[in-house]
Amino acid sequence: MTVDRREFIKSAALLGGAMSVGLPSLSQALTAHGVRPWAYRPETGDVQPQPLRILILGGTGFIGPYQVQYALDRKHSVTLFNRGKTNSTLFPKVPRLIGDRNLPDGHDALRKGSWDVVIDNPTANPTWVRGAGEALKGRVGHYMFVSTISVFSDNSKPLDENGPLNAPSDIDAPFNAQTYGRNKVRCESEAKNQFGDNVTIVRPGLIVGPGDLSDRFSYWPVRIDKGGEILAPGTPNDPVQYVDAQDLCQWIVRLAESRTMGIFNATGPKTPTTIAEMLYGIKAVTTSNATFTWVPAEFLAQKQVRAWSDMPVWVPPMGPTAGFARVNCNKAYNAGLTFRPLADTAKDTLTWYHGRPAAEQEKARAGLAPDKEKTVLAEWHAKQGS
């Protein structure tokens, strides 16, 4: 969609000076959130994109702020829509519409105004998509839905975007960790119901980096930084996939700029990567005395050390999860998804983590407890007779 210049200036004015957002206030807000401010680094040779009016649903959680920042850096005008509860001091100069998407009239604030593109971040409830679609009907040019690779029903082999999906949930299925993948499938189809062909569906894998409160990736930098003997899962060559939130979010904004529709698996890195590459890559940014003891998947299973939750990022590359960390994302790579060096992700994650309140740092939400790690390592060494 091309934006008429006069229309653009008018809407920018209406949006309460969103264009004049300055970095200092953003930096403060981000620091309050615990995210380090970052400098505007336009890509080399990148031309200034056509300014867009972007509506971001959510926008103040983990990944949203990266989209907002990048969109502002690239001179787009941004409107946020959320409950006004999460990190409510973020982006004080960005206009914010308030609504609780769980309520029957929750999307009413969206019933006036128009946008070139809407990015829907937090939604795992199909009714939220329907609510947004009904409220925005005819007044957005492009709907981008952040889905998940959990939509796939079969992880036994590497899948591209045409892989088999879970059975969709009912339209009114509430958020539920157990049916998350099914809900997302229904959300994807509801997106097409509401917005027709002008839909982009992005299916990220594990999203990592500063701001990730799930601690799933963060476990590794933090554990490695602590040093000593570390329980490492499976074999060094087991595949892993992850995507830095910054890379993902910047790419989503670029997809908006290029009006790229379609479905995209979106994880990385671009070249197949192993758990050893990831762990040694993280170690390279520390001065830690960490050493890794690789313990086979079967032994971990015997000792109730769970893939993914206890040993984050990793799943055994066999049987029903043989393809889990081999999702085919070539379509996204061809559409411009790029990756920062792992060293940058690891360093930024550590810096962010150490800036969190001590109580949060102590209570990691993923990863093996230190005592359990010691026990399992001792049992493994005993079995090896060493």
Place this chain on the structure above:
Amino acid sequence: MPTAQAPKRVLILGGTGYIGPHLVEHALSRGHTVTLFNRGQTKPGLFPNVEKLIGDRSKPNGHSALKGRQWDVVYDIPTGTPQWIVDAAAVLKGNVGQYVYVSSTAAYKDFTASFPTEESPAQDPAPIDGPDAASAAYGPRKVRCEMLVRAAYATATIVRPGLIVGPGDLTDRFTYWPVRIERGGEILAPGTLDDPAQWIDVRDLTEWMVRLGETSTGGTFNAVGPRTVCGIGELLYGVKACFSNDAHFTWVPQTFLTAQKVRSWGDMPVWSYAGASTVAFCTSVIEKAVAAGLTFRTLEDTVRSAMQWYHSRPAAEQEKLRAGISPEREREVLALWHASQGGSR
């Protein structure tokens, strides 16, 4: 960097080559008084505010500029010629508190033996003079130098570094890997992930040497890193983490590489394997040095600094690395390897 509590009078023999300037800079930043002694020919414009004494150590009376002076600590960096130690001692003995000599892990008798400690057998020392002195190998000469230093000075510090890497390294031995990985594509990786690899950042080495002077610590020390026993996989994956491109590794077994005359160290830098004639250089035990204060930068720091320096070199030097397999030969060996595996990639 806070200055030392008790500044020392430091004499550096050499000081303008690869590791010398790092040593000078750190000593100055710690508040020590530095004197350089060398021929005045290598990088004469370096450190214009530092006292410079001129002499050619290979000449008779070459050390005479050092006569009648006293220093707390002497660092002897460039010496592989026992006669230089003899001649320096003739002038400096009794006038210096501590003599720090940069030796090498090549001092060990058996390069094929893993995990040398400072107590492991050394090479038979080379003669100081006579018909065989000039043709003696590097290791035996280093051992003779070590012995002469210990005999001449009450506080003798023998530092035995492994592969010294980082900004200024003209051998390209470490630099090969970041340069190759930055180029991307399929990369010939040697042996297995756990095959031993060791190196030391020139800044970690020289900063520690300054501390050894500040603490008047004598003794013999292996000086290499990283802190923990390291495999070539850890190095290559750590280097790769500093970049974002399509670099990926094809690990080719040592036996295949040997059959193709792809050598440890020269063609595949930093890498060694059990029983190789380089394994002592990649498995040195460093607990003594660590106890004496040797610390390590992050690998990322070493990689980024080495690459920043590398990219500042003339284009011709950047194109023609002095170590590592050539791009053509790498492609050839990879093709042969894939063919031997049935052609599947």
